Amino acid sequence: MGERTPRVVILAGGLGTRMREETEFRPKPLVLIGNRPILWHIMKLYSCHGFNRFVICLGYKGEMIKDYFLNYDVMNNDLTIRLGREKQIEIHSARDEHDWEVTLVDTGLHTMTAARVKHVERFIDTEDFLLTYGDGVADVDVTALVDFHRGHGRAATITGVWPPSRFGELLVEGKQVVEFAEKPHVHRGGLINGGFFVMSRRVFRYLDDDPGSMLERGPLERLARDSELMVYQHHGFWQCMDTLRDVALLGELWESGKAPWNVWDRHGEPRA
Secondary structure, X not given: OOOOOOOEEEEEOOOOHHHHHHHOOOOHHHOEEOOEEHHHHHHHHHHOOOOOEEEEEEOOOHHHHHHHHHOHHHHOOEEEEEOOOOOEEEEEOOOHHHHOEEEEEEOOOOOOHHHHHHHOHHHOOOOEEEEEEOOEEEOOOHXXXXXXXHHHOOOEEEEEEOOOOOOOEEEEEOXXXXXXXXXXXXXXXXXXXXXXXXXXXXXXXXXXXXXXXXXXXXXHHHHHHOOOEEEEEEOOOEEEOOOHHHHHHHHXXXXXXXXXXXOOHHHOOOOO
């Protein structure tokens, strides 16, 4: 039996308060981009790089995410139902997700990010694990990211991204505009946390079970002070889904057939 691949931990328990029109009825990771939840898009990115073992941290409306995976094969494939005393269901043309292993963990309704990660420590069975948020997509080269992490030997790697601009961007020289970009996907500001972490088990020393503990505050700050946090710079596409405007943008890109994060097509897999 070969060496186990690291698990991918996905934070999927937040309330999504800035998208109340959508999240009143479903958890944010189940908001649709095209005909699939953003959670599926994120998982497909990791899967096409060979990372198929997932741990999903549930919270708000977590039962809906459980239901999504419990009924995944039936809802996403053709099927034949033979009625009678012993009903039989035959699934046809199973998709490429047949080898996914998905562990669904209730980590609390109001639990913050660091405590959610600490809660799933018992499921991490390799030296390293991957971690991301359940509300952002990118064309990150996950294989290169993991290689970068293993090459420097520190406890954690964070992916730094240049956030997309919501407004037209001007490049000026003096008072003359030399370039105008209408809402470019990437602007020329500073790096921000784009998620897509790789972490050693040593990170759990920086975490605790306090439900109010946020990964982005104490733990990452302490890792940085201890010289245990490195950054992988991603120069490609990245987009979070914080507002209905973001949902519309991502949906338009997907329906156009030119979604930058759809890297699995490039790996020879059929698009769903």
